[in-house]
Amino acid sequence: MLLGAIADDLTGATDLALMLAREGMKTVQVVGTPPPGFDLGDAEAVVVALKSRTIPAAEAVALSLEAARALREAGARQLIFKYCSTFDSTEKGNIGPVAEALMDFLGVPLSIACPAFPANKRTVYRGHLFVGDQLLSDSPMKDHPLTPMRDANLVRVLQAQTRLPVGLVPREVVAKGAEGIRAAFAAAVAEGPRLMIVDAIEDDDLRAIGAAAAEMALVTGGSGIAIGLPENFRRAGLIEGRTGPAKLEAPAGRPVILAGSCSAATRRQVAAAIAAGLPALKIEPLAIAEGRETAETVLAFIAAAGDGPALAYASDTPEAVAKAQAALGVERAGALVEHLFAEVATRLREKGYTRFLVAGGETSGAVVQALGVPALAIGPEIDPGVPWTLSLGDDRPVALALKSGNFGTDDFFLKAWGLLV
Numbered sequence: 108m109l110l111g112a113i114a115d116d117l118t119g120a121t122d123l124a125l126m127l128a129r130e131g132m133k134t135v136q137v138v139g140t141p142p143p144g145f146d147l148g149d150a151e152a153v154v155v156a157l158k159s160r161t162i163p164a165a166e167a168v169a170l171s172l173e174a175a176r177a178l179r180e181a182g183a184r185q186l187i188f189k190y191c192s193t194f195d196s197t198e199k200g201n202i203g204p205v206a207e208a209l210m211d212f213l214g215v216p217l218s219i220a221c222p223a224f225p226a227n228k229r230t231v232y233r234g235h236l237f238v239g240d241q242l243l244s245d246s247p248m249k250d251h252p253l254t255p256m257r258d259a260n261l262v263r264v265l266q267a268q269t270r271l272p273v274g275l276v277p278r279e280v281v282a283k284g285a286e287g288i289r290a291a292f293a294a295a296v297a298e299g300p301r302l303m304i305v306d307a308i309e310d311d312d313l314r315a316i317g318a319a320a321a322e323m324a325l326v327t328g329g330s331g332i333a334i335g336l337p338e339n340f341r342r343a344g345l346i347e348g349r350t351g352p353a354k355l356e357a358p359a360g361r362p363v364i365l366a367g368s369c370s371a372a373t374r375r376q377v378a379a380a381i382a383a384g385l386p387a388l389k390i391e392p393l394a395i396a397e398g399r400e401t402a403e404t405v406l407a408f409i410a411a412a413g414d415g416p417a418l419a420y421a422s423d424t425p426e427a428v429a430k431a432q433a434a435l436g437v438e439r440a441g442a443l444v445e446h447l448f449a450e451v452a453t454r455l456r457e458k459g460y461t462r463f464l465v466a467g468g469e470t471s472g473a474v475v476q477a478l479g480v481p482a483l484a485i486g487p488e489i490d491p492g493v494p495w496t497l498s499l500g501d502d503r504p505v506a507l508a509l510k511s512g513n514f515g516t517d518d519f520f521l522k523a524w525g526l527l528v
């Protein structure tokens with residue numbers, strides 16, 4: 108094992124694991140910190156998926172340190188702390204506190220922070236994060252229920268979360284390539300900044316940053332920050348070049364789509380699936396609360412839908428979500444949907460369903476936890492940031508596509524199945 112990663116949510120971990128696999132590392136994703144002796148096979152990279160994005164900072168730090176210790180003990184020479192490409196955090200954290208604690212743990216003088224993921228239109232320029240053509244603070248992320256992002260200046264955002272001085276490696280330095288970036292890192296160590304936001308607007312920037320960070324014990328960022336790291340190990344003769352699988356051999360069984368994400372991309376995907384004639388059942392939190400919608404009603408719908416994938420979705424407009432939240436409370440509205448999907452997924456597996464496409468990070472977390480999946484092998488890319496995966500270490504394996512809310516093209520729910528054999 109060469110590279111260890113700690114991701115602050117499940118779909119983010121899958122996103123990173125795909126990046127590492129695509130760039131040629133044998134990669135395994137584990138759900139939570141693996142216990143001592145956990146069989147990691149011949150993995151060269153291991154991504155630990157935590158659920159630490161919005162929990163209290165002290166808890167996020169403790170969980171991340173536990174994962175870091177396990178990864179180091181398993182042999183990791185370099186660690187990645189993976190967070191969202193939209194830098195999802197609050198004034199208190201958890202990006203700053205976790206990065207700081209991991210630097211202390213590893214005893215390193217300098218680390219970097221770069222959420223850029225150009226394939227999904229997240230770029231950093233002069234320290235400012237863009238989502239497509241908009242500054243982060245003008246994007247829909249400004250209204251996120253848990254981590255509203257109202258400042259696009261990442262130096263300022265990160266500085267509010269850490270005692271360590273935060274600096275910037277601007278694009279004109281990144282454009283000089285690995286040598287130039289390495290010189291900027293050396294200057295920072297001499298001058299005082301300990302955490303550097305690094306500009307990146309295209310994959311070549313990230314590859315140069317990766318090469319410059321070959322000796323850095325900790326890097327932090329979105330999945331894009333990993334794009335250039337496998338090449339360092341390849342150059343050192345520690346891994347062989349190889350490309351990931353084009354298709355995934357999924358266990359025989361029926362398919363289903365469970366969408367608990369209300370993000371704009373997911374809502375477009377739901378609309379496209381309905382327009383294409385997929386059997387679709389809309390689930391409303393109020394109907395669950397009043398007992399009108401239950402696991403039985405959802406299972407009956409899915410069973411009646413035939414052999415192709417049926418869609419059960421709670422995805423709704425911001426207005427409808429706000430209404431449900433006003434009636435039930437934010438937490439209860441979310442929990443009702445998550446628990447229902449978790450129960451439906453468990454019972455579907457008992458009925459022989461083996462192919463699950465789940466939309467939404469929290470929703471995926473609830474489903475994977477309910478299915479008791481300990482680890483995931485990474486299969487082919489459906490869209491940037493979303494692979495098919497195969498559950499590992501359980502006796503009834505399932506194929507899972509765990510989609511971050513805002514990832515994927517509009518026809519994602521339709522085209523994903525073509526990558527399974």
Ligand SMILES: Nc1ncnc2c1ncn2[C@@H]1O[C@H](COP(=O)(O)OP(=O)(O)OP(=O)(O)O)[C@@H](O)[C@H]1O
Pocket residue numbers: 118367368369370373390391392421422423427428431432440441442443444445466467468469470471510511512513
């Ligand atoms: N109609 C609804 N009303 C209120 N809450 C809902 C509704 N539908 C889903 N939810 C809840 O909203 C939350 C959506 O979070 P989730 O992380 O699954 O999706 P996302 O935020 O789009 O994805 P990601 O975290 O990957 O960006 C879940 O807790 C889900 O149960």
Ligand SMILES: O=C(O)[C@@H](O)C(=O)CO
Pocket residue numbers: 116118119120122123190191192193224329330468492511512
């Ligand atoms: O980086 C991203 O955007 C995703 O992997 C993610 O973490 C979404 O929650």
